[in-house]
Amino acid sequence: MARLQIRNLEKVYGNAFKAVHGISLDVNDGEFMVLVGPSGCAKSTTLRMIAGLETITGGEIRIGERVVNNLAPGQRGVSMVFQNYALYPHMKVRNNLAFSLKLKRRPKPEIEDATRAVAGILEIGELLERLPKQLSGGQAQRVAVGRALIKKPDIFLFDEPLSNLDAKLRASMRVRITDLHKRLKQDGLSSTVVYVTHDQTEAMTMGDRICVMKDGRIMQVADPVTLYNRPENTFVAGFIGSPEMNLVDGSLARNGSLRINIAGQTLAFGEDLASRLTARDGEAVTVGIRPQHFSIAGRGEDNALEGRVSHLEFMGHEVYLHVEVGGARLVVVVPSDRYDPADIADERIRLKPREEAVHVFDRETGTNVSLSATTGNASKLGG
Numbered sequence: 001m002a003r004l005q006i007r008n009l010e011k012v013y014g015n016a017f018k019a020v021h022g023i024s025l026d027v028n029d030g031e032f033m034v035l036v037g038p039s040g041c042a043k044s045t046t047l048r049m050i051a052g053l054e055t056i057t058g059g060e061i062r063i064g065e066r067v068v069n070n071l072a073p074g075q076r077g078v079s080m081v082f083q084n085y086a087l088y089p090h091m092k093v094r095n096n097l098a099f100s101l102k103l104k105r106r107p108k109p110e111i112e113d114a115t116r117a118v119a120g121i122l123e124i125g126e127l128l129e130r131l132p133k134q135l136s137g138g139q140a141q142r143v144a145v146g147r148a149l150i151k152k153p154d155i156f157l158f159d160e161p162l163s164n165l166d167a168k169l170r171a172s173m174r175v176r177i178t179d180l181h182k183r184l185k186q187d188g189l190s191s192t193v194v195y196v197t198h199d200q201t202e203a204m205t206m207g208d209r210i211c212v213m214k215d216g217r218i219m220q221v222a223d224p225v226t227l228y229n230r231p232e233n234t235f236v237a238g239f240i241g242s243p244e245m246n247l248v249d250g251s252l253a254r255n256g257s258l259r260i261n262i263a264g265q266t267l268a269f270g271e272d273l274a275s276r277l278t279a280r281d282g283e284a285v286t287v288g289i290r291p292q293h294f295s296i297a298g299r300g301e302d303n304a305l306e307g308r309v310s311h312l313e314f315m316g317h318e319v320y321l322h323v324e325v326g327g328a329r330l331v332v333v334v335p336s337d338r339y340d341p342a343d344i345a346d347e348r349i350r351l352k353p354r355e356e357a358v359h360v361f362d363r364e365t366g367t368n369v370s371l372s373a374t375t376g377n378a379s380k381l382g383g
Contacts, residue, residue: 002029002063002064002077002154002155002190002192003026003027003028003029003063003064003192004025004026004027004033004050004061004062004063004155004192004194005025005026005027005060005061005062006023006024006025006026006046006050006059006060006061006062007024007059007060007061007062008022008023008024008058008059008060009022009023009024009046009049009056009058009059009060009061010022010056010057010058010059011042011045011046011049011054011056011057011216012057012058018216019042019045019216020042020045020046020049020057020216021215021216021217022058022059023046023059023213023216023217023218024059024218025211025218025221027155027192027194028192029192030185030191030192031192031193031208031209032178032181032191032193032195032206032207032208032209033193033194033195033207033208033209033210033211034195034196034197034202034203034206034207034209034210034211035047035194035195035196035197035211035213036196036197036198036199036200036202036203036207036210036211036212036213036239037198037212037213037214037219037239038198038214038239039198040215041213041214041215041216042213042215042216043196043198043213044159044160044196045216046196046213047080047157047159047194047196048159049061050076050078050155050157050194051073051076051078051080051157052068052071052072052073052075052076052078053073053080056069063076063077063078063154063155064077064154076154077153077154077155078153078154078155078156078157079147079148079149079151079153079155079156079157080148080156080157080158080159081141081144081145081147081148081156081157081158081159081161082144082159082161083159083160083161083163083164084164085132085140085141085143085144086144087132087140087143087144087147088132089131089132089133090131091131091132092128092129092130092131093124093127093128093129093130093131093132093135093143094115094128094129096132096143096147097115097118097119097128097143097146097147097150098111098112098114098115098150099147100147100150100151101114101150101151114150115128115150118146118149118150119146121146121149121180121183122142122143122145122146122149122176122180123142124139124142124143124146127139127143137164137165137166137169138165138169138172138173141161141162141165141173142173142176144161145161145177145180149180152189152190153190154190154192155190155192155193155194156190156191156192156193156194157193157194157195157196158177158193158194158195158196159196160196160197160198161173161177161195162174162197162199162202163197163198163199170199170202174202174205174206177195177206178205178206181193195207200239200240200241200242201242203224203240204224204227204228204240205224207223207224208223209221209222209223210222210223210224210227210240212227212235212236212239212240214235219232219233219235219236220232220233220236227240228240228241230368230371231245231288231359231368232367232368232371233361233365233366233367233368234247234286234288234361234366234368235366237288237359237361237368241290243291243320243331243333244331245288245289245290245291245359246288246289246290246291246328246330246331247286247287247288247361248262248263248286248287248288248289248325248328248330249263249284249285249286249287249328249363250262250263250284250285250286250287250360251282251283251284251285252277252279252280252281252282252283252285252360253266253281253282254274254281257269257270257274258270258273258274258277260285260287260358260360262287262305262325262326262328263305263325263326263327263328264326264327265305265306265325265326267303267304267305267353268303269355269358270355272355272356273355273356273358273360273370276370276371277360277369277370278369278370279360279362279369279370283362283363284363284364285360285361285362285363285369286360286361286362286363286366287358287359287360287361288358288359288360288361288368289330289353289357289358289359290357291320291330291331291332291333292333293353293354293357293358294330294332294333294334294351294352294353294354295351295352295354296332296334296340296343296349296350296351296352297350297351297352298343298350299350301350301352303352304350304351304352305325305330305350305351305352305353306325306348306349306350306351307323307324307325307326307330307348307349307350307351308323308324308347308348308349309321309322309323309344309347309348309349310322310323310324310329310347314336315336316336317335317336318333318334318335318336319333319334319335319336319339320332320333321333321334321349323349323351325351330351332351358370
C-alpha cells in the first residue's frame with residue numbers, strides 16, 4: 001500500500017507545447033482518486049507520467065517513500081489498466097493473467113494459486129481457457145483488471161477503462177470496480193487507485209475524491225458532494241452535475257437588500273446569500289443555479305423569474321423544462337410526481353430558485369464569490 005504525492009508536475013513536448021502546468025496532488029493510501037475533465041485536459045498524460053510511460057519535464061512524483069521520476073515503469077510498483085484492454089491476443093485468459101508472474105520466474109504452484117484467486121475475485125474462472133477474441137467487452141475488461149490485480153501493485157492506474165462499453169455494461173462495471181476497491185481495502189491489500197475518465201457520472205459515483213482538470217491545470221479537488229454543492233469556479237460548476245448548472249450573466253445591487261439582476265429581471269435575496277458574498281455592489285457577475293434547485297412558483301408568489309417553456313422532455317422520474325428567460329435559456333428539472341401541466345399557462349412559467357443553492361461567480365475570473373468560509377451550506381444542498 002502506498003501514498004502518491006505529485007509536486008509541481010510539468011510536461012512540455014518537443015514543439016514547446018506545455019501540456020501540464022505545474023500541478024500538485026496528494027492521493028492518500030487506499031484512496032480512490034478520479035482525474036476527470038474534457039478531452040485534451042492532460043488527465044491521461046498525467047496518469048502516464050505516474051506510470052513512467054511519459055517522461056517528466058519538471059516536478060516530482062513520489063510513491064510511498066520513493067521519488068520515482070527516473071525509475072522504469074516496472075520498478076514503480078504500479079499496474080495500469082488501459083482503455084483497449086491490451087490483452088495478448090494469442091494467449092488464453094489463464095496465461096494473460098499469469099504472464100507478469102512468469103516473467104518474474106515465480107514458482108508454478110504460486111502462479112496457479114494467484115491465478116485462481118484473482119479469477120475467483122473477478123468471477124472469471126470459467127473464462128480461463130478462452131482467447132481474448134472469444135470474450136465480450138465486459139469480460140475482457142475484467143481480465144485486464146485481473147492482470148493488474150495479480151501483480152499486487154502499490155497503486156492501480158486506470159485510463160478510461162469503461163469508455164468502449166455500452167451504457168448498461170459501464171454501469172455494471174462501475175459497481176464491480178468500486179466493490180473490488182472496497183474488498184481490497186477491507187482485506188488490508190493494496191488499494192490506492194488513480195482513475196482517469198472524461199465521464200462525470202463515473203467520477204461522481206466512483207471516486208472518494210475527484211480532481212477536476214482543464215487545459216493541464218487542476219481546477220478543484222474535493223469529494224463528490226463538495227464539488228456539486230460548492231464549486232470553486234464556473235468550469236467546475238458547469239462540468240459537474242447533469243444537466244449542467246445554469247450560468248447566466250447578472251449584476252449585484254444592495255439597495256437596502258441584496259438584489260441580483262438576471263436576464264433583465266430582478267430577484268431579491270436575504271441574509272443567507274448576502275453573508276456569503278465577497279463581490280461588490282454593481283459588480284458584473286455570473287449567476288449559477290442548478291436545474292434541480294428551481295421550484296415552479298404559483299401565480300400569487302412574488303420574487304420569481306418569468307419565462308416561456310420552449311421545450312419539455314419527459315425522462316420518467318423527472319421532467320426537463322427548457323425555459324427562455326429574457327435572452328437566456330434555463331434548464332429546470334422537476335420530479336414527475338410534482339409536475340402539473342396546469343402550472344404552465346400558454347407556455348408561460350414562473351420559477352423560484354432556492355436561495356441557499358444560488359452561486360455567484362466573478363464574471364472575469366470565474367471564481368465563486370458566494371462561498372462562505374465554512375462548509376455548513378454544503379450539507380443543506382443536494383438534488
